[in-house]
Amino acid sequence: MxxxxxxxxxxxxxxxxxxxxxxxxxxxxxxxxxxxxxxxxxxxxxxxxxxxxxxxxxxxxxxxxxxxxxxxxxxxxxxxxxxxxxIGIVFQDFQLLTDRSVEENLTFVLRATGWQDKADIARRISEVLMQVGLGTSPKKMPHQLSGGEQQRVVIARAMLNEPQIxxxxxxxxxxxxxxxxxxxxxxxxxxxxxxxxxxxxxxxxxxxxxxxxxxxxxxxxxxxx
CATH class of the missing domain: 3.40.50.300 (P-loop containing nucleotide triphosphate hydrolases)
Structure with missing residues (x-):
């Protein structure tokens, strides 16, 4: 630095x-x-x-x-x-969309922030899920995850756009x-x-x-x- x-x-x-x-x-x-x-x-x-x-x-x-x-x-x-x-923001109460899978929750955020290419979206989601130790869970629904796993999804969501903080x-x-x-x-x-x-x-x-x-x-x- x-x-x-x-x-x-x-x-x-x-x-x-x-x-x-x-x-x-x-x-x-x-x-x-x-x-x-x-x-x-x-x-x-x-x-x-x-x-x-x-x-x-x-x-x-x-x-x-x-x-x-x-x-x-x-x-x-x-x-x-x-x-x-x-900025990546991580809340205490998760705020995940309960009717969508992990992958769909993350896709929603990327599309809302201007990502369009499906391959780029899939690659970035895979990267952040691996980063938080959830690489095998993209198709799971929030209710199928423990509290700790849901918080990992929230952290992955916060990391999608490579925030500075x-x-x-x-x-x-x-x-x-x-x-x-x-x-x-x-x-x-x-x-x-x-x-x-x-x-x-x-x-x-x-x-x-x-x-x-x-x-x-x-x-x-x-x-x-």
Whole structure:
């Protein structure tokens, strides 16, 4: 990595709001390309609001932020889909289309983001499923998968457009410890291959087992170690 390469996330003097209510003030932090960062803090401390601001689900009210090359304080609504192609988003509650197979869930996302060639689509789906250890499951329906397998599909979906950063909001929140560790191994593999990861978590055992930089939401501020 060259010294001059720009961070994938950069916030300066940013104020984060949930509706009219300020939740975090004067936020300054950055995430470098390929870095792994944990986001921790109590429920209601502003973690989810901060993540939603990063993928432009909440507008940045004051200050500046740049994510994957897009300036959030200036972003046009029409550019938000392009920003989100450079970000992979992993939710706690999967949000898979239950009436479609794994393959069809992933095809839906690729077609929605402009992919047209069937061979290219099939190849990319095969690549991401192999990456998360689900290479044999493309025809399965979500209800045929365990919680851990469904979360792997969600991670595969987030990786489809080769994002610069994965933003994960409590991705192990509904999983038991053994499965959580398996999911962390998937994230570490993706991270080691060069994708930055920002993961919000309540599971502090993961911080000990998979150490990385920690950013903390506390008392209306973001504190970075």
């Amino acid at each position: 060259s010294i001059s390469s720009e961070p994938v996330v950069m916030l300066e003097r940013a104020d984060i709001y949930q509706g009219d209510k300020p939740v975090l003030a004067d936020v300054n932090f950055h995430i470098d390309k390929g870095e792994f960062v944990y986001l921790i803090g109590r429920t209601g401390s502003g973690k989810s609001s901060l993540l939603k601001t990063l993928y432009a689900d909440l507008w940045l009210q004051t200050g500046s932020a740049k994510v994957a090359g897009y300036e959030l304080h200036k972003i046009k609504r029409s550019d938000i889909p392009f920003l989100r192609r450079r 994965l933003i994960a909001d409590e991705p192990t929140g509904n999983l038991d410890p053994e499965v959580s560790n398996q999911i962390m191994e998937v994230f570490k593999t993706i991270n080691n291959a060069g994708t930055a990861v920002l993961m919000a978590t309540h599971d502090y055992t993961l911080l000990d087992k998979y150490p990385a930089r920690i950013v903390r939401c506390e008392d209306g501020e973001v504190k970075s170690s």
